[in-house]
C-alpha cells in the first residue's frame with residue numbers, strides 16, 4: 001500500500017494509525033489525515049505518530065490508493081460532499097461509519113466506487129478489535145487483500161455480507177460497552193462484599209480473559225462450560241438463579257437487538273435525507 005488518507009482524525013482513526021504503523025503496512029510519511037478544523041488534534045497526531053495532518057485536499061488525495069472514512073455518521077454527508085471530486089474508481093474507499101450503506105456513500109460521492117465497509121470496535125486501540133468487513137463488486141482481489149491487512153493490524157477481521165453489518169454493529173461494534181457494563185457491576189459488587197477495588201479489578205479482568213480463552217479454545221458450547229462451573233446447591237447456582245429471575249439473558253438479547261435496529265435506523269435516516277435532497 002503506497003499511501004493512505006484518513007478523513008476524520010478521532011479515536012477510531014488513531015487506533016488505525018497506530019496499528020498500521022506498528023505493523024509497517026504503510027510508511028508513516030505516506031499516512032495522511034484530516035479532520036473538521038481541529039488543528040490541535042491534527043498537530044497531536046502528527047507529533048505522536050510522525051504522520052501528516054493537512055487541510056489541503058490536493059495534498060491529501062494525490063496518488064492515494066486507500067481512503068478511510070472515519071467521521072461520525074451524522075457528518076458523513078458534509079464530509080463526502082467536500083471530497084467527492086477527489087474520489088476515483090481506482091481508490092479503495094474504506095468506511096467504518098456505523099449504519100451508512102455502500103450505496104449511500106456512492107450516492108453522496110455521486111459516482112461508483114470500490115468500497116470496503118467495516119464495523120470494527122474500540123478494542124482496535126489495543127490491537128484486539130473484532131471487525132467484520134463487507135465489500136462491493138467493484139473491489140478487486142488486491143484491494144480485498146489490502147482491506148484484510150488493514151483491519152488485521154487492529155485485530156481479527158472477517159468478511160460478511162453487507163446486509164449482516166447492522167447485526168454485527170449491535171453485537172461486536174457496540175459489544176465492548178456491554179462487557180464494560182458487566183465489569184462495572186462486578187466491581188461495584190466486589191467493593192460491597194468487602195474487596196478492594198484494585199484487587200477486584202485484577203480478578204475480574206483475569207476471569208473475563210480466562211472465560212473468553214476457554215470459549216475460544218474448547219469445543220464445548222458456553223452453556224456446557226457454565227454448567228461445569230455450577231455445582232448442585234453451590235455458590236454459582238445461587239448466583240445464576242438471581243440472573244435468571246431477573247431476566248438478564250433476555251435483557252442482553254433485547255439489548256443487542258435494539259443496537260442492531262438502531263444501526264439500521266441510522267442508515268435509513270441518512271438514506272431518506274439524501275432522497276429529499
Ligand SMILES: NC(=O)C1=CN([C@@H]2O[C@H](COP(=O)(O)OP(=O)(O)OC[C@H]3O[C@@H](n4cnc5c(N)ncnc54)[C@H](O)[C@@H]3O)[C@@H](O)[C@H]2O)C=CC1
Nearest residue numbers: 008009010011012035036070071072073075079097098120
Ligand atoms: N466508537 C466506536 O465504538 C465505533 C465507531 N465506529 C465509527 O467510527 C467513526 C468514527 O468514530 P470515532 O472515532 O469514535 O469519532 P470521533 O468523534 O472520535 O472522531 C470523528 C472525527 O471526524 C472529524 N470530522 C467531522 N466532520 C468532518 C468533516 N466534514 N471532514 C473531515 N473530518 C470530519 C472530527 O473532527 C473528528 O476528528 C464513526 O462513524 C463511528 O460510527 C465504528 C465502530 C466502533
Ligand SMILES: O=C(O)[C@@H]1CCC=N1
Nearest residue numbers: 098121169173174175
Ligand atoms: O454507538 C455507536 O453508534 C458506535 C457504533 C458502534 C459502536 N459505537
